[in-house]
Amino acid sequence: MRLKFLSRFTMLKRAMFRCGELSSRVFAVEFDLRTQPLYFTLSSNPQELHHAHQQLFGDDGKLFSLHVHSDSRTEKARAHAEIKHKLSVTLSRDCDVFEASSFIPDVKNSVVKGFFIRDKSTTALSEDILKTLQQSKSVCVFSYKREGEYCWQELWSPVNQVQESARQYVTPAAAAEHHPSTLNITNSDVFYSMHEAYKVLQECSDIIPESKEVLKLVDEQSETSRADGFPVIVIEGLDATGKTTLTEALRESLNATLLKSPPQCLAPFRQRFDSEPPLIRRAFYALGNYITAAHIGNESLRAPVIVDRYWHSTAAYAIATAVGGRVENLPKPDSELYQWPEDLLQPNLVLLLTVSPEERLRRLRDRGQDKTVEEAELELNQLFRLKVEEAYKRIQNPACIIVDASPSPQEVLRQVQHLIRNKCHL
Ligand SMILES: Nc1ncnc2c1ncn2[C@@H]1O[C@H](COP(=O)(O)OP(=O)(O)O)[C@@H](O)[C@H]1O
Ligand SMILES: Nc1ccn([C@@H]2O[C@H](COP(=O)(O)OP(=O)(O)O)[C@@H](O)[C@H]2O)c(=O)n1
Structure with a gap:
């Protein structure tokens, strides 16, 4: 019982402190590189999905997103690359992996990079991988559930679902003026001294x-x-x-x-x-x-x-x-x-x-x-x-x-x- 409580507490703490204040964040999924990313926010009120969002959230299959956290930027960068490699070599063909990020619009260095996984397979492979990643890396995993026109996000745990946490509904958001990948370029991709x-x-x-x-x-x-x-x-x-x-x-x-x-x-x-x-x-x-x-x-x-x-x-x-x-x-x-x-x-x-x-x-x-x-x-x-x-x-x-x-x-x-x-x- 105590173990269960601790793990739930740790997960919530992760979500709140590591993922930042979720409600002020926008999520971007690079669903199709030839078009804009799919942008969404989270809200406690149910929202109907737009047509574009239904393509991602409305399909059959299990949906997850994961974001990488660490206080050390070099560790974070390496963990992100390692996870990307691991997902690309181990997931089955029925799994799509998209680059995803969470950010505060137009706020520099607010981007937390991650991935969005759409698993249409009948295996538990993606869950197994997520479970290992959650144990060994600083990752925060969310899963997405659908009910009628609505889709909500919740913190994912392989052991126990976080039932007390309020549902955070996926809410389509407008395109950001600055593409999220431009927000963290200074001193991460390009150095000016x-x-x-x-x-x-x-x-x-x-x-x-x-x-x-x-x-x-x-x-x-x-x-x-x-x-x-x-x-x-x-x-x-x-x-x-x-x-x-x-x-x-x-x-x-x-x-x-x-x-x-x-x-x-x-x-x-x-x-x-x-x-x-x-x-x-x-x-x-x-x-x-x-x-x-x-x-x-x-x-x-x-x-x-x-x-x-x-x-x-x-x-x-x-x-x-x-x-x-x-x-x-x-x-x-x-x-x-x-x-x-x-x-x-x-x-x-x-x-x-x-x-x-x-x-x-x-x-x-x-x-x-x-x-x-x-x-x-x-x-x-x-x-x-x-x-x-x-x-x-x-x-x-x-x-x-x-x-x-x-x-x-x-x-x-x-x-x-x-x-x-x-x-x-x-
Ligand atoms: N003006 C040109 N017209 C046709 N072929 C060229 C020309 N300049 C270079 N090449 C050929 O194109 C290839 C690439 O040239 P290279 O000078 O090695 O390019 P880079 O250093 O920019 O990679 C080489 O095989 C070279 O011989
Ligand atoms: N001054 C430079 C030169 C190369 N590069 C990097 O090096 C790569 C290309 O270098 P290159 O064309 O000389 O490499 P080769 O084609 O010779 O292998 C690019 O991907 C750049 O990212 C750089 O960042 N800065």
């Missing part, structure tokens, strides 16, 4: 020992000022748009130094950090830019510097990955999220190479990649590519100049040389 990225790697140095080595490399860079140096030109663009080809040609023709971000000294750690969740992965790339900045500072005293990818790449890829679904979900064009970090060395010129999707695919294929992309993946890739390109174009101070990179390598080089002569007087 070296200090903030540095702190993330410090926080995970016990679980990822390589972090210490990366931080040591950052510490070794001396501060440089670039007054009166040679011009610094950054070449940006999606994979296979011709950056390597162009930067090599520019190095030759301008007698320039060629640098990259992430820098060569981080190459041994890249794979390790690429397998980490966005918080840690993005902090790694952010620090890479500061190391490259120190190299730029030194090298630009001697010769012009060409840089293959820099902060535009770091921010554009991070934003495009963090923001689910369509281009419309990106932070608005005037958002401060597109502002260059004040403490990061600025280049004189940033050029964005663009080619049509067909030409890019052709170049990727010629390189022997992307031969077996399935149609569904292709569509998602398409959405992602559009978001990266749009984010690139929205970044400010400095903004990038778009270069059509579809002509021959010689012609692209000529165009770029012309731009450099005009803008940098080289």
